[in-house]
Every structure is written in C-alpha cells, then in structure tokens.
Amino acid sequence: xxxxxxxxxxxxxxxxxxxxxxxxxxxxxxxxxxxxxxxxxxxxxxxxxxxxxxxxxxxxxxxxxxxxxxxxxxxxxxxxxxxxxxxxxxxxxxxxxxxxxxxxxxxxxxxxxxxxxxxxxxxxxxxxxxxxxxxxxxxxxxxxxxxxxxxxxxxxxxxxxxxxxxxxxxxxxxxxxxxxxxxxxxxxxxxxxxxxxxxxxxxxxxxxxxxxxxxxxxxxxxxxxxxxxxxxxxxxxxxxxxxxxxxxxxxxxxxxxxxxxxxxxxxxxxxxxxxxxxxxxxxxxxxxxxxxxxxxxxxxxxxxxxxxxxxxxxxxxxxxxxxxxxxxxxxxxxxxxxxxxxxxxxxxxxxxxxxxxxxxxxxxxxxxxxxxxxxxxxxxxxxxxxxxxxxxxxxxxxxxxxxxxxxxxxxxxxxxxxxxxxxxxxxxxxxxxxxxxxxxxxxxxxxxxxxxxxxxxxxxxxxxxxxxxxxxxxxxxxxxxxxxxxxxxxxxxxxxxxxxxxxxxxxxxxxxxxxxxxxxxxxxxxxxxxxxxxxxxxxxxxxxxxxxxxxxxxxxxxxxxxxxxxxxxxxxxxxxxxxxxxxxxxxxxxxxxxxxxxxxxxxxxxxxxxxxxxxxxxxxxxxxxxxxxxxxxxxxxxxxxxxxxxxxxxxxxxxxxxxxxxxxxxxxxxxxxxxxxxxxxxxxxxxxxxxxxxxxxxxxxxxxxxxxxxxxxxxxxxxxxxxxxxxxxxxxxxxxxxxxxxxxxxxxxxxxxxxxxxxxxxxxxxxxxxxxxxxxxxxxxxxxxxxxxxxxxxxxxxxxxxxxxxxxxxxxxxxxxx
Amino acid sequence: xxxxxxxxxxxxxxxxxxxxxxxxxxxxxxxxxxxxxxxxxxxxxxxxxxxxxxxxxxxxxxxxxxxxxxxxxxxxxxxxxxxxxxxxxxxxxxxxxxxxxxxxxxxxxxxx
Numbered sequence: 047x048x049x050x051x052x053x054x055x056x057x058x059x060x061x062x063x064x065x066x067x068x069x070x071x072x073x074x075x076x077x078x079x080x081x082x083x084x085x086x087x088x089x090x091x092x093x094x095x096x097x098x099x100x101x102x103x104x105x106x107x108x109x110x111x112x113x114x115x116x117x118x119x120x121x122x123x124x125x126x127x128x129x130x131x132x133x134x135x136x137x138x139x140x141x142x143x144x145x146x147x148x149x150x151x152x153x154x155x156x157x158x159x160x161x162x163x164x165x166x167x168x169x170x171x172x173x174x175x176x177x178x179x180x181x182x183x184x185x186x187x188x189x190x191x192x193x194x195x196x197x198x199x200x201x202x203x204x205x206x207x208x209x210x211x212x213x214x215x216x217x218x219x220x221x222x223x224x225x226x227x228x229x230x231x232x233x234x235x236x237x238x239x240x241x242x243x244x245x246x247x248x249x250x251x252x253x254x255x256x257x258x259x260x261x262x263x264x265x266x267x268x269x270x271x272x273x274x275x276x277x278x279x280x281x282x283x284x285x286x287x288x289x290x291x292x293x294x295x296x297x298x299x300x301x302x303x304x305x306x307x308x309x310x311x312x313x314x315x316x317x318x319x320x321x322x323x324x325x326x327x328x329x330x331x332x333x334x335x336x337x338x339x340x341x342x343x344x345x346x347x348x349x350x351x352x353x354x355x356x357x358x359x360x361x362x363x364x365x366x367x368x369x370x371x372x373x374x375x376x377x378x379x380x381x382x383x384x385x386x387x388x389x390x391x392x393x394x395x396x397x398x399x400x401x402x403x404x405x406x407x408x409x410x411x412x413x414x415x416x417x418x419x420x421x422x423x424x425x426x427x428x429x430x431x432x433x434x435x436x437x438x439x440x441x442x443x444x445x446x447x448x449x450x451x452x453x454x455x456x457x458x459x460x461x462x463x464x465x466x467x468x469x470x471x472x473x474x475x476x477x478x479x480x481x482x483x484x485x486x487x488x489x490x491x492x493x494x495x496x497x498x499x500x501x502x503x504x505x506x507x508x509x510x511x512x513x514x515x516x517x518x519x520x521x522x523x524x525x526x527x528x529x530x531x532x533x534x535x536x537x538x539x540x541x542x543x544x545x546x547x548x549x550x551x552x553x554x555x556x557x558x559x560x561x562x563x564x565x566x567x568x569x570x571x572x573x574x575x576x577x578x579x580x581x582x583x584x585x586x587x588x589x590x591x592x593x594x595x596x597x598x599x600x601x602x603x604x605x606x607x608x609x610x611x612x613x614x615x616x617x618x619x620x621x622x623x624x625x626x627x628x629x630x631x632x633x634x635x636x637x638x639x640x641x642x643x644x645x646x647x648x649x650x651x652x653x654x655x656x657x658x659x660x661x662x663x664x665x666x667x668x669x670x671x672x673x674x675x676x677x678x679x680x681x682x683x684x685x686x687x688x689x690x691x692x693x694x695x696x697x698x699x700x701x702x703x704x705x706x707x708x709x710x711x712x713x714x715x716x717x718x719x720x721x722x723x724x725x726x727x728x729x730x731x732x733x734x735x736x737x738x739x740x741x742x743x744x745x746x747x748x749x750x751x752x753x754x755x756x757x758x759x760x761x762x763x764x765x766x767x768x769x770x771x772x773x774x775x776x777x778x779x780x781x782x783x784x785x786x787x788x789x790x791x792x793x794x795x796x797x798x799x800x801x802x803x804x805x806x807x808x809x810x811x812x813x814x815x816x817x818x819x820x821x822x823x824x825x826x827x828x829x830x831x832x833x834x835x836x837x838x839x840x841x842x843x844x845x846x847x848x849x850x851x852x853x854x855x856x857x858x859x860x861x862x863x864x
Numbered sequence: 865x866x867x868x869x870x871x872x873x874x875x876x877x878x879x880x881x882x883x884x885x886x887x888x889x890x891x892x893x894x895x896x897x898x899x900x901x902x903x904x905x906x907x908x909x910x911x912x913x914x915x916x917x918x919x920x921x922x923x924x925x926x927x928x929x930x931x932x933x934x935x936x937x938x939x940x941x942x943x944x945x946x947x948x949x950x951x952x953x954x955x956x957x958x959x960x961x962x963x964x965x966x967x968x969x970x971x972x973x974x975x976x
Binding site: 545546547585 | 873874875878896897898919920921947948949950951
C-alpha cells in the first residue's frame with residue numbers, strides 16, 4: 047500500500063508559508079531582513095503541532111526596529127497556536143553559533159528562504175560552504191555518527207519496539223535526516239536522486255526509502271493530530287486509532303498488529319539503507335584504515351573491514367554462497383559491505399529454502415558468536431523468510447502481551463543471543479547439554495507458531511519439526527525439537543501455578559519430560575526466552591520459583607523415582623492399565639479415587655494388588671476401621687493392612703507382629719494422598735499352619751481402646767525356642783539421616799542386626815520426635831535388616847536442625863544396642 | 865475502612881483472586897515479594913555447588929474495603945490460601961484513615 051506522507055507534509059508547509067509570508071510582507075520595511083525556515087520546517091516536513099523554527103537575518107536593523115517587526119509577525123502566529131521559535135542573527139553570528147553548536151549547524155543545512163531580502167540567504171549559504179564547520183568533512187561526519195549512536199542508545203530501535211519513537215529511534219526519521227546532512231557535506235548531494243547518482247544508495251534503496259518516508263510522515267501527522275500535541279512515540283493506546291485512520295482492514299492479524307508490522311517494516315528499511323549509506327560515505331571519506339582487501343576464503347574477501355563477494359557472478363552458480371556470507375558475518379563479527387548487501391538484495395530470488403545441503407552452513411552460523419547480528423541482517427534483507435518461509439508468519443509481529451516489548455522475529459533472535467550468554471551464566475547446566483545445536487535451534491524456533499489462530503506452542507512444534515527435517519536433521523533430533531517447542535511454556539507455568547512442595551506435582555512434571563536432557567533444555571530455554579522478552583519478564587522472584595521446580599525435578603530424574611531409565615515408561619503403562627481396569631473391575635466411582643495413589647506406590651505394587659487395596663479401602667471410614675488381607679506365598683505370607691494413617695500406626699502394627707511371633711521379612715509402607723495407610727508386610731509365622739490372623743485386628747482394636755499395653759507386651763515377648771539364630775556376621779549397626787535424596791522427605795536409613803520387635807522399637811523412637819512416617823521400606827538380608835523411613839515433622843517439613851538430627855541418631859543407636 | 869494485606873503462596877494467587885472477586889471485591893494491588901517467617905530459607909545443593917536461599921518468593925495482596933467487609937475478605941483468604949503446610953502466609957488488618965481517588969477527588973468509602 048502506498049501513502050502520501052511527503053505530499054501531506056509539503057502541503058502543510060505551503061499553507062504555513064503563505065500565512066507567515068503574508069504577515070511578514072505586511073510590514074512596511076520587510077526588505078531589511080531575510081526570513082529563513084530552519085530544521086524540519088526548512089525541510090518541508092511539517093506535521094500538525096510541529097515546531098516552526100525561524101531565523102531572521104539582518105545587517106543593520108536596530109533592536110527596536112526588529113522588536114517592532116517581531117510583534118507584527120509572532121503575536122498573530124502565537125495567537126493561531128503555532129509553536130514558533132525564532133532567533134535574530136547577523137550572518138557572522140550565525141556562523142559563530144554553528145561552530146559552537148552542532149545541532150544549530152545541522153539545522154542551517156536544512157535552511158530554506160521564505161521571504162524578505164534574498165541576498166541574506168545567499169550570503170549565508172556561501173559563507174557556510176566556506177566555513178570550517180563544514181569544510182572539515184571528517185570532523186562533521188564524525189559528529190553525525192557520534193550523535194546517531196547516542197540517540198539510538200537512548201531511544202531504542204523503531205523496528206523492534208512495541209511503542210517506538212518515530213523520530214528519534216533507530217530507523218526513525220532522524221536517521222534519514224542525518225544521512226542527508228552527511229550527504230550534503232560529504233558528496234554535495236542535496237536529495238535522494240543526487241545521492242543515488244553519487245553511488246551511495248542503489249535505485250532500489252531510493253524507491254524503498256521514498257515509500258518508507260511516505261508511510262512514516264503520514265503516521266507522524268496522524269500521531270500528532272490524535273495526541274493533540276507534538277508527540278512522536280506510537281503509544282499502544284493510539285495504535286488502534288491510527289490503524290483505522292489508515293484504513294487497515296482486519297486479516298489474520300488485528301488492524302493495529304498489521305499497522306505495527308508495517309511500521310516496523312518501514313523503520314527497518316530506513317535503518318538499513320541509512321546505515322549502509324553512512325558506511326559508504328565513511329568509505330568515500332577514506333575514514334576507514336584498511337585500504338587493501340583481505341582474503342577470507344576462495345569466495346569472500348574483506349574490503350575496508352566489511353565482507354564482500356570475491357566474484358559477484360558466482361552466486362548465480364552457487365546461491366548457497368548468500369547464506370555463507372551471513373555465516374562469515376556471524377563467525378568474523380564483521381558487517382556486509384554495501385556492495386554485497388545490494389548484490390544480495392538484487393538476487394533475493396536465488397535464496398533457496400533451507401535443505402540438507404545448507405544444514406552445515408546454517409548450523410555453523412547458529413553456533414557462531416555473532417549469530418544474532420547475522421540473523422538480524424537476514425531478516426532486514428528479506429533473506430531469512432526465503433530461507434525459512436515459516437518466518438514470514440511471524441516477521442514484524444508485535445505481541446500484545448504485557449511483557450513482550452520486541453517484535454517476535456527479533457525476539458527469537460534475541461532468545462538465541464541470551465541462550466549463548468547462558469553458557470557462562472548457567473555454566474553448570476549448560477555444560478551438561480549433550481547436543482548444543484538443538485539448544486540454538488529451539489531458541490530460534492520456539493515462537494515460530496505465533497500468528498496463527500491455533501495455540502502457538504503446539505502449532506509451532508509441528509512447524510519447527512518440519513523445518514529441521516527439511517534441514518536434514520535426524521528424526522530423533524527433530525522429535526526432540528518438536529517436544530521442546532511444544533512444552534516451552536510448561537516450566538514457567540507450573541512453577542508459578544502449582545504447589546512445588548507437593549511431591550506429586552514434581553513427579554508428574556518429571557514423568558512428562560521423561561529424561562534429564564529435556565529438563566535441562568527446557569530450563570535454559572525458559573531463562574533465555576524470559577530474558578529476551580523484556581526487562582520486566584525475568585526477575586529474581588520468578589527465577590527463584592523456576593529454579594525450585596527445575597532442581598526438584600532434576601533430583602527426581604537423577605536420584606529419585608525416575609532415576610532408572612525404564613521407570614517413566616513403566617509408570618505410564620501402569621497408569622494406562624489402572625485407568626482401564628479400575629472402572630471395569632470395580633466400577634466407575636473407583637476411578638475417581640485413583641488421584642489418591644502416590645506414584646511410587648503405583649510403580650512398586652502390582653496392578654492386581656492395587657485393585658484389591660482400592661476395594662478394601664472403601665471400608666475404612668474411621669480411625670477404628672482396619673482391613674487385613676492375607677495371601678500365602680510358599681512358606682511365608684503377604685499381609686496387607688489398610689487403615690487410616692495416624693501417628694504411631696507403624697509402631698502399633700509392628701508391635702502386634704512381634705507379640706504374635708510373626709517374623710517380618712520385608713515391608714513396604716505407603717500413605718495415599720487421602721491419608722489411607724497401606725502397609726504390605728511379608729511375614730513368616732513361627733510355626734507352620736498359623737491361622738490366627740483375626741487376632742491382629744482384635745489386638746489392634748484393643749490397643750486403640752487403650753485396653754492392651756503393647757509396649758509392655760513387646761518387652762516381655764521372648765524369642766521362641768529354636769528360632770533364635772546366632773549372628774554369623776559381625777557388623778555394626780548404622781544410622782544415617784539423608785536429606786539429599788528427596789526434596790520432600792528426610793530419609794532415616796538404618797541398618798541393624800535383626801531381633802524380635804526391632805521395627806517396633808525403631809518406630810517408637812521416630813514417633814517420640816514427633817516425626818511422621820510417610821513411607822518405609824524394610825528388607826531382611828539374612829540376620830541383618832535394612833530400613834529406610836521417609837519422614838517429615840509435624841509441619842510437613844524435612845529435618846534440617848543439626849542438633850535434632852544428632853539426637854535422633856543417638857536415640858536410635860541406643861535402642862539398637864543389644 | 866480497613867486495608868488488608870495478605871502474604872500468600874504464589875500458586876494460590878489466581879484462586880484467591882477469583883474467590884475475592886466472587887464476594888464482590890473489585891480492586892486489589894499485587895506485588896511479587898520475598899521473605900521468610902517460620903518457613904526458613906534453606907540450602908540448595910546443585911552439582912556440588914551450594915546455593916543459600918534466604919528469602920522465599922511470595923505474593924503480597926493489598927485490598928482496601930469498608931470495615932464491614934473486612935471479615936468476609938479475611939475469611940475468604942484464610943479458606944482459599946490455606947494448604948495446611950508451613951509457609952501459607954499471614955494476613956494483616958490495618959485501620960485506614962482516608963482514601964482519595966486522584967481523578968475525581970472523591971474521598972472515603974466512595975473512593976474505594
């Protein structure tokens with residue numbers, strides 16, 4: 047679409063000229079002065095509410111004559127609400143001021159005669175050309191580049207930012223102005239046509255620049271009108287109105303998104319063409335020191351420290367050289383020479399879609415230190431969207447979110463850049479990444495799905511998969527990328543919305559990932575993505591939560607439940623089976639209770655047994671309920687006891703076993719998330735044909751009614767004759783408190799010689815410290831038993847207090863002593 | 865009028881927000897804060913390196929209401945933000961002298 051911003055500004059300038067000239071020529075002795083328009087007014091670039099900068103040149107008029115003149119011009123202008131500022135100078139004074147003030151000198155470069163005595167203007171022009179301010183071209187040029195640099199740093203880049211400053215930002219109108227100031231001084235070119243004749247810009251550049259100016263000036267005029275003041279920043283609140291005034295119709299994107307896309311695109315043109323022109327002028331001034339070309343390889347050279355093609359015609363035969371130019375840019379950290387830029391821009395149709403023959407060059411580019419610079423140039427010149435057409439979908443798209451301040455294509459590149467910085471900042475994690483190329487590819491492609499109507503992460507995952515398959519990556523690597531892109535928001539989302547002190551939350555997340563590499567990738571991508579999103583998006587606060595989820599998940603994957611590589615798949619299969627069998631065999635209402643089963647329990651217990659436990663658990667309604675299930679296996683029995691969890695339950699049960707001479711060979715103790723305790727004991731009765739299992743429930747009831755002193759009974763229970771074995775091995779008992787194994791429980795690991803009632807005594811000690819046994823594993827190896835108790839204190843926290851740890855260890859050692 | 869300040873666990877924010885909304889609370893201020901009370905910081909060990917985590921991320925909510933509504937707000941936060949575990953947070957209730965809406969100059973209950 048073409049706009050008429052230039053004509054619009056010229057029309058407004060002409061109307062303003064007419065008003066001012068009429069006022070001025072009404073004054074009887076106006077020929078004693080020369081009235082000059084400076085700056086934007088001089089350039090005929092007026093917008094509503096723009097400043098009018100006037101210079102009144104005179105030689106002999108007295109102060110009172112001048113005051114008289116000003117009264118008759120300025121007052122009426124001010125009354126008409128023009129923002130006029132003026133100065134009265136003699137030519138000599140003007141020159142003096144120009145020497146002192148760089149900005150005044152540039153506004154003189156845009157000077158335009160309005161009315162009065164023309165000789166004043168002519169003399170000023172003549173004097174200016176001769177004056178040392180402009181004769182020292184190198185110094186003037188250096189000033190321009192210095193001020194550009196400062197301005198860009200202060201205002202940011204119009205082609206990325208969500209609320210860009212149309213005038214002062216990088217890619218804003220000021221870039222065009224300063225290019226033209228330099229053009230006037232360096233190559234005596236007064237307009238774009240002359241600049242083209244001087245060979246500084248190409249014909250394409252010229253045309254594109256004009257269309258960009260037409261757009262930007264049109265928008266600026268609208269912006270001033272809408273804000274009802276001189277305002278050059280396109281604030282979010284104005285974007286909709288401007289889009290409608292420009293008659294932009296809704297498409298896949300909203301009108302304001304399309305408008306911003308167009309703004310970014312035009313700013314990009316202004317930015318690239320003006321910076322290339324500045325470089326070219328620097329070269330023509332001989333400012334750069336490298337006079338001779340340096341060879342890079344058989345196809346490329348460095349000319350004045352910029353990359354050029356050795357033989358331009360080679361790209362016809364080998365179009366992949368275009369990509370190589372950018373790869374050199376990334377590796378060497380040098381810009382493309384303007385001649386290389388125009389060669390590429392004139393031959394864009396040669397750029398081929400990414401394929402396996404370009405894979406290595408592209409991956410080399412991604413790995414290189416300055417990949418960000420090269421990819422940005424590829425976007426600016428339209429190369430990236432031809433190489434990876436999917437980028438067309440997200441190019442120049444502003445995201446209407448609170449956090450995103452950059453357009454998405456640049457955001458993707460910045461994410462890649464941030465990812466590279468993580469090599470140092472998160473070196474511990476980074477060094478564990480096995481395939482770094484995947485890290486860079488996901489950084490670049492993670493948002494590729496934005497802009498469609500579907501959920502961007504799933505859509506993007508499929509696009510990313512297709513892109514890397516086309517690039518010739520293996521199926522495995524492509525699937526990995528698909529997974530990471532699809533889940534790239536998961537880590538942050540879970541960290542902020544789920545309770546990270548719940549073991550279940552962490553295990554579910556770990557299970558979804560399945561392996562450590564995926565977690566490491568996701569963690570680094572989350573950080574890089576947030577940092578690239580904007581300064582507000584990555585805070586210590588958010589980092590702390592994300593780090594907690596990352597670290598806990600890593601522990602589950604590396605030390606915990608999912609350490610064994612097969613466990614994740616095994617667990618997934620078990621759940622599938624349960625979800626299928628439970629409603630079938632027990633009825634639908636049981637399916638609703640599956641949430642209560644902890645992952646470790648599901649992993650370790652047979653599905654058939656789980657179904658039995660679920661069935662039995664329905665009868666447990668109060669603290670006095672108990673369900674006992676016995677099956678025989680060879681000469682020993684599997685005794686499953688289900689009851690509501692409470693402090694001391696494990697002690698009570700092991701006490702009952704002890705007084706009945708049931709020898710515990712192993713035990714697995716679980717607490718379901720609904721507080722049901724499921725304890726599975728493997729026991730050996732003291733004599734064959736033991737059948738008095740009912741006694742267990744009876745004694746349990748007596749104990750809960752306080753009618754049976756279990757402590758006293760265990761103490762008087764002596765081993766039956768012939769069952770006491772002599773110690774074969776001499777081994778000292780050991781008690782270790784382990785806080786590193788789990789983020790949710792303290793593990794008390796006890797290894798001790800077996801004796802009757804030993805588990806009862808240990809459990810009593812643990813209770814005496816007000817610790818809750820949440821899970822336990824007991825196994826017998828000959829005459830030694832190994833026990834691991836998963837405990838938390840009454841507040842649900844791990845035991846962190848060192849003195850308490852010491853006391854616990856001592857107390858357990860005391861009862862282990864024979 | 866009362867100002868109610870609540871420190872809650874971050875993952876409870878959405879739930880508390882919508883619960884307050886459903887009892888008619890329309891405005892609140894949310895800040896991401898860090899601190900500790902009984903739930904102390906802890907040491908994190910990651911690949912041999914130790915990280916001291918002194919302050920734990922929390923959300924601070926500030927709600928200003930007419931005095932008669934204060935109890936309802938407090939009850940709602942208590943009910944929804946509770947997990948029963950350590951670190952669930954605290955609620956502070958502060959008497960409020962004056963509220964002024966900057967745009968209109970309205971003051972008192974009208975400005976809430």
